[in-house]
Amino acid sequence: MKIGFIGSGAISEILSQKILESNTAKPQDIFIYDMSAERMEYMREKYSLSACVNTEELISKAEYVFMCVRSDNAIDMAKTLRPYSFEGKTIVSISSGIPMALYEKYVPGAAVARALPNPPSRIGHGVIAVAFNSKVNAAQKEDLMKVFGAMGTCLSLGEDKINAITSLTGPGPVYAFFQALVESSLLLGIDHKTSAKLAHGTVEGCLKVWEKNIDDISGLLAETSTPGGISVRQLYSLEQDSFKASVKGCYEEGFLRTKAYSDNISKMLEEMN
Structure with a gap:
């Protein structure tokens, strides 16, 4: 080749x-x-x-x-x-x-x-x-x-999916989530080095669990959500702060930015014809 x-x-x-x-x-x-x-x-x-x-x-x-x-x-x-x-x-x-x-x-x-x-x-x-x-x-x-x-x-x-994938695979929002995990640990009195290890280990472990059943993220949430337990309260707090909407919004913004490039090029090509 x-x-x-x-x-x-x-x-x-x-x-x-x-x-x-x-x-x-x-x-x-x-x-x-x-x-x-x-x-x-x-x-x-x-x-x-x-x-x-x-x-x-x-x-x-x-x-x-x-x-x-x-x-x-x-x-x-x-x-x-x-x-x-x-x-x-x-x-x-x-x-x-x-x-x-x-x-x-x-x-x-x-x-x-x-x-x-x-x-x-x-x-x-x-x-x-x-x-x-x-x-x-x-x-x-x-x-x-x-x-x-x-x-x-x-x-x-198909090419019609490429702009979306470009946004969805950008690591920025994921790194921001990692940072939020570390900062949460610091807020609760854990030193920075230990906080980073806790965040990394938690993410790594969750990914390993997810790999075993990659198509059922809802099932994983259900497993960890004991009625009245810690996870339920944590998830409730995230929803109160529109966590999912914020995540979806940031990826949509990335998609729109990438799509704008494509649309501008397409418009220029049409004008050249």
Whole structure:
């Protein structure tokens, strides 16, 4: 498998690490191009990747061209692909909110995939949803699922779900919950180091229990809720403070932000027609 990264930032580095660790591709079969010669040199020296002099060279050598560019640069970068042939190749969009339609416009008939690894992907425990257009064949899908599978749990979904998954897999709200657990412990007189251990151990233990019956979170709540007991009072307090509504609201806000990127790109593409 020959893989190319246009843009060699954090996402490219995480992908490169996991691809190499999983032996999905050899270093000499991973190509990089970046406007920053310094960044390319760093990637070349650290991972023994093949640095390219321009996008043309990278596209000519790679079977899978990963567009690891900032969302606000995506249109300009997509335009640069127009002169090149992508027959037998797949373009992979790795930018928040950037729809496959952008690359389909500038490279008509191209096989295009879209994904966005979340931060825990760097340690192999990410959640990555991947969408494919109709031009991506079964072998190409298998290759890309293998690439992203090296980073954690990989799901194949329709593109209409990608913006939601981008929000739902963001770790920010989860980390905020962890912080709230620690602060609650501090409030009750436990020192910070012990508070962190208590919070981490509690979360880790609950996740292990959940893994054994992942489809029945309501059942787990019922098991721990003795009538008139501690958990019932805790859950009642959370509901009084609209806990569930707040959680749902924060993820909806993340979705709307990501969707706004996609809608803006789609609107621009319509205006160009």
